């Protein structure tokens with residue numbers, strides 16, 4: 001099957017509401033859908049005629065990425081060292097899950113992951129669980145703010161629900177029927193972010209072969225969610241401030257401005273110095289974004305919500321696995337754990353337990369992977385390189401951080417370590433996934449890998465690896481072949 005999208009169309013996809021369920025097709029702007037079977041299988045996407053899904057886009061590499069159906073139904077996308085990268089919801093990824101409603105961008109083509117018509121699930125508000133008074137007070141504020149057009153800044157540790165809350169605000173606002181456009185300011189290569197946000201004119205920089213609208217225009221009438229706003233490069237912050245003040249956007253390299261009717265919700269987990277001169281976010285921009293500030297409490301500060309959260313997750317998993325219950329020992333273990341990865345880490349743990357356990361889940365089902373990783377990893381350490389106790393502790397913390405956060409950047413930031421130091425130590429101690437040898441396409445298996453095989457030596461399903469280093473920092477984006 002072959003898709004061809006004209007350049008002007010790629011940035012104007014119809015908004016697709018977030019839905020739960022299994023992705024059953026990739027939909028292009030013109031409505032064409034590429035159906036994806038629900039059986040374990042792989043599809044190769046690229047501009048080469050040998051691909052399963054052929055994309056007629058000069059910015060797409062011959063074999064650009066692989067989409068893989070895994071046992072259980074989830075879809076995994078792997079970049080195949082493409083020249084211009086593979087993005088999910090604006091994040092450059094090396095390997096990551098593609099959920100329903102997510103936007104897969106390859107070259108200048110954007111495809112929306114859609115579910116079968118009956119896959120519609122609860123809206124964000126009904127997914128949001130918790131009765132803790134502070135949490136409920138914050139949700140009430142969010143719903144009030146949703147009724148206005150004011151800018152909202154959501155602050156909270158990783159996994160506390162910033163993304164979910166941003167969707168709640170959008171869905172509860174007058175903009176609900178228009179687009180919710182999420183942009184991860186920390187996930188887009190630095191040299192691309194200006195063009196992604198504001199668009200560019202043909203010839204504005206090397207590789208800008210056509211005019212292009214940015215996310216501001218795409219979000220017109222809807223909500224622009226600027227995630228990880230603290231990662232926005234300093235030099236772009238005045239530009240963003242101007243757009244927020246004037247509500248007009250000018251493409252990079254352009255002369256004229258265009259009015260944009262967009263509500264901004266921003267989020268950050270970098271609370272240090274927020275709202276002070278020492279913050280990475282300019283003070284004037286902070287004040288512009290923080291008309292309403294919503295602070296999401298970490299899970300350890302609302303452990304009264306643990307049971308409701310776990311029961312909700314068990315109920316979501318019940319159609320596939322049957323309704324499970326927890327032993328007293330399991331509840332105790334969950335209550336005593338610190339959950340530094342917050343609700344996301346809890347969800348991963350529950351999913352793991354449901355997959356591994358019987359009808360009654362025990363503590364080892366929730367934490368088994370960590371224990372196995374810990375003991376196996378320590379066994380792997382060569383005898384001639386004994387670890388001193390401090391290093392053993394650090395290594396364990398790093399392993400848990402990788403398991404909980406999925407990316408080197410997030411894990412390093414969680415431990416307050418410089419990313420380079422984290423990466424060096426993780427490399428030295430063998431904590432990183434190994435590279436797979438690259439085979440010609442013809443020699444690669446096309447389908448039917450078992451779940452256990454997927455993880456062998458490869459990034460975990462939810463890993464989002466910063467591909468800037470992998471592709472070479474500073475490499476200018478550009479067409480892959482001339483037409």
Ligand SMILES: Nc1ncnc2c1ncn2[C@@H]1O[C@H](COP(=O)(O)OP(=O)(O)OP(=O)(O)O)[C@@H](O)[C@H]1O
Pocket residue numbers: 127128129130156157158159160161162163164165269309343344347
């Ligand atoms: N109150 C909640 N009720 C139910 N599920 C929740 C709640 N908060 C978070 N979750 C779930 O936890 C997971 C992580 O949430 P989310 O992605 O919104 O966190 P985040 O704060 O944006 O994290 P990050 O800073 O890493 O981007 C999601 O699966 C989300 O649905």
Ligand SMILES: [Mg+2]
Pocket residue numbers: 162163227
């Ligand atoms: Mg988030």
